[in-house]
Amino acid sequence: MNEQAAILLEHLGRDFGATRAVDDLSLQVAPGEIFAFLGANGAGKTTTMRMLVGLLPPTRGRVAIGGHDVWKEPRQAKRAIGYVPDTPILHELLTAREFLWFMADLYNLPRAEGQARTAELLAMLGLQDAADRLIRDFSLGMKRKMAIATALLHRPEVLLLDEVTNGLDARAAREVKDLVARWAREDGVAVLLTTHILHIAEELADRIGLIHKGRLICVGTKEELAQLAGRPGANLEEIFLTLTGDAVPLEMEGEPA
Amino acid sequence: MNEVLSTAWSVARSGWRANWNRSFRFSRMKVAALFLALQVSFFLLVARRVPSGASYEDGLGGLLALVAVQMGWFGMMNGFVRGQAQLYQGILVPLFQMTPARPLAFILGRVIEAVPARAWNSLLWAWAYAGLVPGEGRWGALPVLALFGLAVSLTAYLAGLLLLAFWSRWSPTTFRNGTIFFGAVSLALVTWALIYLAGGGSLADLTAIMRTYRLTVYGAVLALTAVPGLLLLGALAVRPAAVEDLYRAGLYQVLELNETDVDRRVRSRWLPLRSHVLRAVLSREWLELARSRMTRVQLLNWAAGTVGVVFAGRAIAGRPAERLVQYVGVLALFAWFMSYGHWVVRVFEKERRTMLLYRLAGVPARRLLLAKFCSIFAPSAVLVGVSVAVGALAAGASAGEVLRVLAWTLGALAAGTVGGFGAAAATASEGEEQELGAAAPKREGDTAQAAGNNAWWALLRTFTLLLTAGLPIWLGAGQPGLPFHLPGAPLLAVAAALPALILGAGYWIMEKGWAVHGQ
Numbered sequence: 001m002n003e004q005a006a007i008l009l010e011h012l013g014r015d016f017g018a019t020r021a022v023d024d025l026s027l028q029v030a031p032g033e034i035f036a037f038l039g040a041n042g043a044g045k046t047t048t049m050r051m052l053v054g055l056l057p058p059t060r061g062r063v064a065i066g067g068h069d070v071w072k073e074p075r076q077a078k079r080a081i082g083y084v085p086d087t088p089i090l091h092e093l094l095t096a097r098e099f100l101w102f103m104a105d106l107y108n109l110p111r112a113e114g115q116a117r118t119a120e121l122l123a124m125l126g127l128q129d130a131a132d133r134l135i136r137d138f139s140l141g142m143k144r145k146m147a148i149a150t151a152l153l154h155r156p157e158v159l160l161l162d163e164v165t166n167g168l169d170a171r172a173a174r175e176v177k178d179l180v181a182r183w184a185r186e187d188g189v190a191v192l193l194t195t196h197i198l199h200i201a202e203e204l205a206d207r208i209g210l211i212h213k214g215r216l217i218c219v220g221t222k223e224e225l226a227q228l229a230g231r232p233g234a235n236l237e238e239i240f241l242t243l244t245g246d247a248v249p250l251e252m253e254g255e256p257a
Numbered sequence: 258m259n260e261v262l263s264t265a266w267s268v269a270r271s272g273w274r275a276n277w278n279r280s281f282r283f284s285r286m287k288v289a290a291l292f293l294a295l296q297v298s299f300f301l302l303v304a305r306r307v308p309s310g311a312s313y314e315d316g317l318g319g320l321l322a323l324v325a326v327q328m329g330w331f332g333m334m335n336g337f338v339r340g341q342a343q344l345y346q347g348i349l350v351p352l353f354q355m356t357p358a359r360p361l362a363f364i365l366g367r368v369i370e371a372v373p374a375r376a377w378n379s380l381l382w383a384w385a386y387a388g389l390v391p392g393e394g395r396w397g398a399l400p401v402l403a404l405f406g407l408a409v410s411l412t413a414y415l416a417g418l419l420l421l422a423f424w425s426r427w428s429p430t431t432f433r434n435g436t437i438f439f440g441a442v443s444l445a446l447v448t449w450a451l452i453y454l455a456g457g458g459s460l461a462d463l464t465a466i467m468r469t470y471r472l473t474v475y476g477a478v479l480a481l482t483a484v485p486g487l488l489l490l491g492a493l494a495v496r497p498a499a500v501e502d503l504y505r506a507g508l509y510q511v512l513e514l515n516e517t518d519v520d521r522r523v524r525s526r527w528l529p530l531r532s533h534v535l536r537a538v539l540s541r542e543w544l545e546l547a548r549s550r551m552t553r554v555q556l557l558n559w560a561a562g563t564v565g566v567v568f569a570g571r572a573i574a575g576r577p578a579e580r581l582v583q584y585v586g587v588l589a590l591f592a593w594f595m596s597y598g599h600w601v602v603r604v605f606e607k608e609r610r611t612m613l614l615y616r617l618a619g620v621p622a623r624r625l626l627l628a629k630f631c632s633i634f635a636p637s638a639v640l641v642g643v644s645v646a647v648g649a650l651a652a653g654a655s656a657g658e659v660l661r662v663l664a665w666t667l668g669a670l671a672a673g674t675v676g677g678f679g680a681a682a683a684t685a686s687e688g689e690e691q692e693l694g695a696a697a698p699k700r701e702g703d704t705a706q707a708a709g710n711n712a713w714w715a716l717l718r719t720f721t722l723l724l725t726a727g728l729p730i731w732l733g734a735g736q737p738g739l740p741f742h743l744p745g746a747p748l749l750a751v752a753a754a755l756p757a758l759i760l761g762a763g764y765w766i767m768e769k770g771w772a773v774h775g776q
Contacts, residue, residue, distance in 0.1 A: 093275035105267035
């Protein structure tokens with residue numbers, strides 16, 4: 001395992017009482033790489049994300065971001081993370097502008113930089129006209145954009161995107177996908193995204209991991225996964241259904257099962 | 258440290274700004290102004306009724322001890338209850354977990370945020386109580402009482418936070434029940450104060466007692482609130498990492514428990530009733546009540562209130578039956594109102610989007626009203642009946658007297674529920690319109706405006722419930738507080754007709770609203 005991988009998961013596991021939600025999950029994502037995490041509802045994607053970001057302590061294993069253990073060196077690790085949760089976490093009684101200023105303070109950005117970055121992100125995401133409205137009055141798509149702005153505020157090295165296009169209209173979803181690709185390719189940001197919309201993973205991801213009943217059953221490019229499923233040339237939906245049918249962990253060369 | 262202080266200041270400012278946004282800036286009805294006006298009116302009333310004491314020293318000495326007890330208890334409760342909501346459950350908890358900000362900044366920020374409210378509270382009570390100090394001395398007493406109250410209140414607030422941190426760390430399972438403890442004791446204190454005042458006790462007598470026992474009072478307040486509060490303050494200044502570790506360990510234990518704690522004790526049961534609507538509504542409502550942790554929490558508050566009813570009963574043993582209604586009946590209704598009054602006040606508001614299900618299924622408004630009324634009145638009558646029965650037995654009342662006080666109290670409960678239902682039905686469409694448009698883009702301030710309106714409607718519903726329940730119980734108690742006696746029969750007719758009229762009007766408005774939306 002490379003300690004300097006942007007994202008590093010080692011034998012990660014999480015139990016809820018007797019239920020094993022995530023089991024022995026190992027993975028690494030390099031700077032500039034887009035990694036898509038696919039799985040059915042309840043497969044363990046969001047639980048993994050929450051452990052990665054410091055919201056949920058793992059039962060076993062470790063998580064490191066930029067070489068810093070999220071649970072032992074939380075401040076260094078969290079400075080590098082931008083997280084867009086599946087349900088936006090926003091202080092809804094603040095206006096959009098106030099909330100971003102507040103988050104800039106939590107990330108300890110200098111006042112002038114926080115305000116400039118706020119204006120820049122509001123403009124980039126098309127929220128400048130709503131800047132002085134209460135977030136509680138926003139539509140779901142606008143709240144999602146606010147969560148994206150929050151994640152980008154401090155220019156993170158790692159982006160964790162949980163169902164990032166949910167609630168966005170076609171144009172906004174396209175814009176977000178383009179932005180994600182640009183951040184990875186041009187800025188070297190490592191992106192780990194979960195989605196149940198398979199064509200997003202197909203379109204954006206350098207590598208794809210399938211998680212099923214808490215276990216990472218395979219990792220690879222789309223072509224590698226198709227080969228593994230014994231269906232060369234199949235689309236990702238067919239590959240996904242084949243591999244998660246009665247899945248047992250499948251070994252990929254050079255990748256953890 | 259600068260980083261911590263600036264982040265703490267930012268946390269406090271976000272809390273103030275959120276309050277300002279919600280209750281004034283984006284509230285067309287300026288709920289904050291209404292709330293402040295109500296507060297000032299209440300304290301003005303108290304200040305005008307406080308009799309002047311014998312001397313400056315007597316008045317101030319007793320008042321300081323009283324303020325120490327009051328601010329000590331409520332400050333500690335506030336620290337615990339608000340701290341639990343803000344440091345272990347609120348929206349800022351995940352935001353803090355996700356960012357590199359230190360927990361110390363989070364804790365300090367919440368303490369700073371509490372200062373203005375504590376100061377305002379101390380000032381109001383000081384204003385109300387200062388009247389006890391005779392002559393011009395009251396103006397000198399006011400800042401002394403206010404500053405002393407604030408100091409006690411803040412150290413007690415910190416003591417509440419310290420209790421919270423240790424409790425969450427050592428027993429996260431029982432940690433959530435801390436609010437029950439504070440709620441139950443506070444309800445018992447308020448009940449005791451009501452009994453004391455209704456029994457002819459006065460603030461002057463109370464402060465005289467406090468002055469006599471002031472050393473004991475100060476010792477208790479010092480040991481229970483000031484020492485732990487200052488201990489936390491010292492630890493935050495000298496060993497902040499230890500406080501952070503304690504908080505973090507407790508927080509993760511509580512969050513862990515929230516993830517795994519699934520209550521499966523209540524199995525699915527559906528009532529065997531013939532009427533479909535009644536069956537569906539009663540089954541659903543009662544399952545929801547049985548599964549709600551809040552119901553169990555409030556049951557303890559009701560039990561604390563009922564203990565107060567028992568004391569009231571013992572205090573009036575051997576008095577006329579009207580006294581039984583005035584004390585036992587009124588306090589039994591009070592205990593119910595403080596614990597479960599929201600069942601009536603929020604009967605439709607709590608449904609929010611699910612109200613649409615009744616409309617989509619074509620349920621007539623009158624049948625829904627009837628089913629909802631049954632679902633709330635039946636358990637409420639049992640609770641009030643039990644309180645009245647034990648209170649009356651404690652008073653040594655005869656069977657006839659018990660039945661009489663039961664009849665008046667349950668009659669008042671029925672009238673209050675009917676009246677409250679009328680007001681709730683009249684305002685049922687308010688929240689619903691907001692929900693109907695939930696998915697659509699909204700105009701500036703729409704939701705905040707609706708929230709402001711909701712506060713007014715909630716106030717209206719509460720007032721209607723209190724008025725329609727209060728009138729019959731006042732009649733049953735022999736019209737206390739009036740220097741003359743009004744004819745009972747016409748007033749009784751008014752007490753019976755008023756809730757029915759309000760319900761009729763509410764039903765009409767509700768059905769009209771449904772018809773309009775249904776077009």
